[in-house]
Amino acid sequence: MPEQLMQQIVNGLLIGFMYALIAIGLTLIWGVMNIVNFAHGDFLMVGMFTSFWLYTLYGLDPLFSIPICTLLLFVMGLLIYRFIVSKVMAGPMLAQLVVTFGVSIFISNLAVYWWSPDFRLIAKPLLSGTWDISGVQLSIPKTVASIGSIVTSLFVFLFLKKTKTGKAILATEMDREAALLMGINTERINSLSFGMGAALVGIAGAFLSTYYYIYPQVGGVFGTIAFCVVALGGFGSISGAFIAGILVGLVQTLGGFFFDPSYKYAIVFMIYLITVWIRPQGLLGW
Amino acid sequence: MLSVNNISVGYKGLLALQDVSFHIDKGEVIGLIGSNGAGKSTILKTISGLMHPQKGEILLDGIPISQTPPYEIVKKKISMIPEGRRLFGRLSVLDNLLLGAYALDSKDEVEDALEDVFNSFPILRERKNQRADTFSGGEQQQLAIARGLMSRPSLLMLDEPSLGLMPKLVSEIFTIVREISEKGVTVLLVEQNVFEALHVSHRAYVLQTGRIVLEGKGEELIKSDLVRQAYLGM
Numbered sequence: 001m002p003e004q005l006m007q008q009i010v011n012g013l014l015i016g017f018m019y020a021l022i023a024i025g026l027t028l029i030w031g032v033m034n035i036v037n038f039a040h041g042d043f044l045m046v047g048m049f050t051s052f053w054l055y056t057l058y059g060l061d062p063l064f065s066i067p068i069c070t071l072l073l074f075v076m077g078l079l080i081y082r083f084i085v086s087k088v089m090a091g092p093m094l095a096q097l098v099v100t101f102g103v104s105i106f107i108s109n110l111a112v113y114w115w116s117p118d119f120r121l122i123a124k125p126l127l128s129g130t131w132d133i134s135g136v137q138l139s140i141p142k143t144v145a146s147i148g149s150i151v152t153s154l155f156v157f158l159f160l161k162k163t164k165t166g167k168a169i170l171a172t173e174m175d176r177e178a179a180l181l182m183g184i185n186t187e188r189i190n191s192l193s194f195g196m197g198a199a200l201v202g203i204a205g206a207f208l209s210t211y212y213y214i215y216p217q218v219g220g221v222f223g224t225i226a227f228c229v230v231a232l233g234g235f236g237s238i239s240g241a242f243i244a245g246i247l248v249g250l251v252q253t254l255g256g257f258f259f260d261p262s263y264k265y266a267i268v269f270m271i272y273l274i275t276v277w278i279r280p281q282g283l284l285g286w
Numbered sequence: 287m288l289s290v291n292n293i294s295v296g297y298k299g300l301l302a303l304q305d306v307s308f309h310i311d312k313g314e315v316i317g318l319i320g321s322n323g324a325g326k327s328t329i330l331k332t333i334s335g336l337m338h339p340q341k342g343e344i345l346l347d348g349i350p351i352s353q354t355p356p357y358e359i360v361k362k363k364i365s366m367i368p369e370g371r372r373l374f375g376r377l378s379v380l381d382n383l384l385l386g387a388y389a390l391d392s393k394d395e396v397e398d399a400l401e402d403v404f405n406s407f408p409i410l411r412e413r414k415n416q417r418a419d420t421f422s423g424g425e426q427q428q429l430a431i432a433r434g435l436m437s438r439p440s441l442l443m444l445d446e447p448s449l450g451l452m453p454k455l456v457s458e459i460f461t462i463v464r465e466i467s468e469k470g471v472t473v474l475l476v477e478q479n480v481f482e483a484l485h486v487s488h489r490a491y492v493l494q495t496g497r498i499v500l501e502g503k504g505e506e507l508i509k510s511d512l513v514r515q516a517y518l519g520m
Contacts, residue, residue, distance in 0.1 A: 178374065181366050182388045
């Protein structure tokens with residue numbers, strides 16, 4: 001029993017770190033421009049497929065395609081912001097709400113059209129197998145992905161706190177007009193944040209592709225969970241998203257362990273409802 | 287230095303300013319007074335680039351700036367301290383100040399600006415690592431002014447700096463305005479505290495419902511019937 005429980009905690013942490021990384025990108029976009037990026041899960045899918053095709057066509061291991069995924073998704077995010085999202089920023093609330101939804105439907109259907117709805121797997125990734133630590137199984141690709149998530153999150157955190165551009169992002173998030181008066185080109189900050197949010201989920205996609213099924217609708221589950229994570233952590237809060245991601249991972253696996261695995265998502269979404277009900281600003285929100 | 291020529295500015299069809307003209311010479315302290323909704327803040331927002339006039343133009347040393355975005359205006363050495371301070375509350379005092387210097391390119395310049403405001407506002411040096419939202423109202427206003435000075439402006443615009451402060455602190459704010467002016471910075475001051483504002487101003491303009499109705503030397507305006515009746519309650 002304790003060993004099994006330990007195993008579930010480890011599993012929860014391993015998936016939680018991925019949720020955290022995905023959610024950080026989402027919360028960054030929300031925080032800066034008050035836009036819910038419904039296409040976030042689809043960005044993840046694009047990251048996973050990029051990694052898959054680089055492996056299948058060129059034999060490049062997912063581990064080495066991380067920089068390519070990051071850059072590609074950054075540029076994709078930037079372009080989607082510039083040519084689609086920015087056009088509705090000054091428009092009515094509803095337009096802002098549905099624009100990323102449209103992008104989401106477009107991307108996922110394009111993926112079905114190009115690549116078929118099949119499930120795929122990267123056959124022989126460099127990272128595979130498990131470590132056995134006194135009875136607890138530690139999947140190597142998941143562990144490496146978790147370390148990647150921690151390092152990336154830390155990097156984002158330090159970037160925002162320590163660099164001039166990072167502080168400009170935070171300032172824009174807190175008070176756009178005041179940021180303009182400081183000399184910050186907030187439109188540029190929007191593009192950058194959208195690109196960064198997409199790049200972060202691209203990194204997550206590359207890591208996830210080492211051990212998870214790759215299919216056009218894969219973003220649905222992860223995207224929805226990322227919303228729960230962001231809501232739980234507090235909209236716009238990076239550290240909140242990180243902690244909430246781990247919490248949701250733990251709740252999901254432990255909930256599955258103590259009740260029934262088929263309830264695991266129900267329990268996660270219940271947490272979301274409870275958050276909205278009791279503490280709508282989230283754990284670390286303001 | 288700055289001349290505002292016949293500008294009309296509106297929000298969604300409603301004109302907040304109609305055919306407003308005035309000028310500011312280098313080294314002056316100019317007061318803009320008037321009641322709520324007269325358009326004082328709109329003037330500052332238009333100069334700082336947050337709003338753009340539908341008619342008329344604004345010239346800075348002869349160059350039109352009325353279509354320039356706000357983040358470029360700061361580089362032209364015009365700085366605005368918005369009403370209600372608008373600090374970045376969750377950031378430290380130091381970060382707020384550094385953001386104030388965002389438009390400066392060289393590190394040395396930032397260091398110099400920081401040293402200057404720390405000398406003028408010693409409390410900011412002592413508490414530079416504290417979060418801005420933990421400050422009291424008076425301290426926050428000092429920080430807001432200091433942040434506005436970090437871009438080393440030649441024209442500083444203040445929107446209601448004394449708003450919401452207790453009387454003792456109000457006179458302190460006006461002392462600070464006087465000191466800033468003595469250092470050679472031109473000041474455009476929007477105030478509801480008419481008496482104090484006119485005392486500190488070389489010249490002032492009186493706004494009513496989007497138009498300038500009176501102009502004169504600060505001390506003269508204090509004696510004028512319109513100002514005495516409408517704003518000083520005498």
